[in-house]
Amino acid sequence: MEKPIAPVDMSEHPISIKGLRKSFGDLHVLRDIDLELYKGENLVVLGRSGTGKSVLIKIVSGLLKQDAGTVNVLGQEVDKLTTKELQQLRLKIGFSFQNSALYDSMTVKENLEFPLVRNAPHVTRKEIDHAIEEVLEGVGLSQALNQMPSELSGGQRKRIGIARTLIMRPEIMLYDEPTAGLDPITCIDINNLINEVQERYNTSSIIITHDLTCAKSTGDRIMMLLDGRFEKTGTFEEVFNTEDERIQTFYNYNFTS
Amino acid sequence: MKKSGKYIISKKIDGVFTTLYDVYRFLLRFFKEVLFPPYEFKELVKQCYDIGYKSLPLITLTGFITGLVFTKQSRPSLAEFGAASWLPSLVSIAIIRALAPLVTALIAAGKVGSQIGAELGSMKVTEQIDAMEVSGTNPFKFLVVTRMIATTFMIPILAIYTGVVALAGSFINVTQNEQTSFSSFVESSLQNISFLDLFSSVIKATLFGFTIGAVGCYQGYNSSKGTEGVGKAANSAVVVSMFLIFIEEILVVQVVNAIR
Secondary structure, eight states: OOOOOOOOBTTOOSEEEEEEEEEETTEEEEEEEEEEEOBTOEEEEEOOTTSSHHHHHHHHTTSSOOSEEEEEETTEEGGGSOHHHHHHHHTTEEEEOTTOOOOTTSOHHHHHHHHHHHHOTTOOHHHHHHHHHHHHHHTTOGGGTTOOGGGSOHHHHHHHHHHHHHTTOOSEEEEESTTTTOOHHHHHHHHHHHHHHHHHHOOEEEEEESOHHHHHHHOSEEEEEETTEEEEEESHHHHHSSOOHHHHHHHHHHHHO | OOOOHHHHHHHHHHHHHHHHHHHHHHHHHHHHHHHSSOOOHHHHHHHHHHHHGGGHHHHHHHHHHHHHHHHHHHHHHHHHTTOGGGHHHHHHHHIIIIIHHHHHHHHHIIIIIHHHHHHHHHHHHTTHHHHHHHTTOOHIIIIIIHHHHHHHHHHHHHHHHHHHHHHHHHHHHHHHHHOOOHHHHHHHHHTTOOHHHHHHHHHHHHHHHHHHHHHHHHHHHTOOSHHHHHHHHHHHHHHHHHHHHHHHHHHHHHHHHHHO
């Protein structure tokens, strides 16, 4: 499925990264990464497993610290923020984890209300219930309200994970491998949901994936990460219309295996 | 490449010191976080309920059997010297000074410590702790501080309860064999118990509770390597807690004896 054209404002950059480097011991994961996310766009970071894609968005959300370079999110340098400032900034960022990261001991309802109850203490019960109803409807899972995460399928867990981030109305969405481990039909559903979220909530998103179908269906722009560096940037066709053997191998492996 | 013995030993020593430094930082963070708001009262109450109330059946059974069996096993030796009437006094000293806090702590290390280690470990490897952090909640305060306070508060309460239940078990055995009334059992039980005995017992149980919480939380919060890491965290939470509990028992007994 082709990606519908989204209204992207190229003059605004909710996320701006310059000269980012990150190593784990002797392993240099990210080397001199530059990235600018435009307002309202879905930016897909493509690459093989273990190339540091997830590390990149963990640095953006302040879960990891970079070794060098600057990471500017909504006008603030993430590594220079105090704990409280970082906590405030995180409320504007939605993070959809690879394994959904739903709290096992809580029901779907408790999972969804958790960020709202804790960060907006003056919100009434009625407002919380309304917000839960709205996001659940948005992800098409109104019937799952009182279920435990263990009772949900992989695709449903992904949807609830996305709903939990949407309840805080984030300006930025970070998706970590949104289609990993899902069957092809559910993958299409999740890809559609990512596009719906972009359209309905006007979010700017970074989508980390190694799934080319997901990249093609959701990305306004694609950045190809190879050996810790962005080797190619552009639309899906621009990135894969190349002589670079590594990119061709990646393409062929995805679509022929 | 084969690593030399010297290299392996130096790596091990390095690992020990790194762990000690991590534990120091973990405890320092706990004391920092515990003092400053926001306070997680709701979660603390939930943890106290889970750790305290839900441990009651196991603690009741263990305490009761400990008192009953200890009395039964001690009787022949005392009876040999015609001192069976000293039984309530002997048993109560053993229970209040040593058995109640120790048995409670060992049971709690197995039940509560492993549960905390496994729960936090599983939350860590499934990124639930990261999810909590990015949703604007301090996971250390919400998960670690509440559990450590809950174990520190609840283990002494459970130890007092264990003491009472163990004495009840002892009473049943004594009354069956010596036809002693409840009031005289209580009187002879408390005859040789001083305030220092009770106080040191509660202090000991508090220390044990803090240890169980700290070890369980540290192992769980720092676990890695997927499901293997979760199992390791739960296992280490029990083994390390029990080891430390015995060390603390020896140290506290030395201090109390010096005071006495």
